Amino acid sequence: MRVVVAADNAGVELKNAVRDQLNADERVSEVIDLGADSATDDTAYPHFGIAAAEKVAKGEADRAILVCGTGIGMAISANKVPGIRATVAHDSYSAERSIKSNNCQIITFGARVIGPELAKKITGEWVGYTFDPASASAAKVACITDYETQAAC
Numbered sequence: 001m002r003v004v005v006a007a008d009n010a011g012v013e014l015k016n017a018v019r020d021q022l023n024a025d026e027r028v029s030e031v032i033d034l035g036a037d038s039a040t041d042d043t044a045y046p047h048f049g050i051a052a053a054e055k056v057a058k059g060e061a062d063r064a065i066l067v068c069g070t071g072i073g074m075a076i077s078a079n080k081v082p083g084i085r086a087t088v089a090h091d092s093y094s095a096e097r098s099i100k101s102n103n104c105q106i107i108t109f110g111a112r113v114i115g116p117e118l119a120k121k122i123t124g125e126w127v128g129y130t131f132d133p134a135s136a137s138a139a140k141v142a143c144i145t146d147y148e149t150q151a152a153c
């Protein structure tokens, strides 16, 4: 699994902790860090969120974890990229269902909301989940995709 990580200045520290854990995870073949590299970088979160989501949408990565102050701005930004399903996931159950129900490629964390230990725990669990295209959830996700591509659903 290839995972992109990115954060704005509010999320740099948590993003780095998540990145280091992903790098140590043998289930992860590649971690692509799009920055920010420093809390002094004041590039706004949409630039990071959209760049990361585009990488996933283009097939250059499988998933992404994005961090800002709340996780909300990153989720909104990533969801503007066609084909991307992104959500804030500050608890284990939501992170699990983001994959199993929604086939989300991206979860986001708010560094001002969640602590590093819980974020790392959720990250480790999240790597282990896969979406089942034969599940009852698949048609529901397809409805979202159909809407996005302007087909009826």
Ligand SMILES: O=C(CO)[C@H](O)COP(=O)(O)O
Binding pocket: 008, 010, 011, 045, 068, 069, 070, 071, 072, 073, 074
């Ligand atoms: O959390 C953020 C966006 O959702 C970001 O880190 C801070 O945004 P701001 O409150 O607009 O500065």
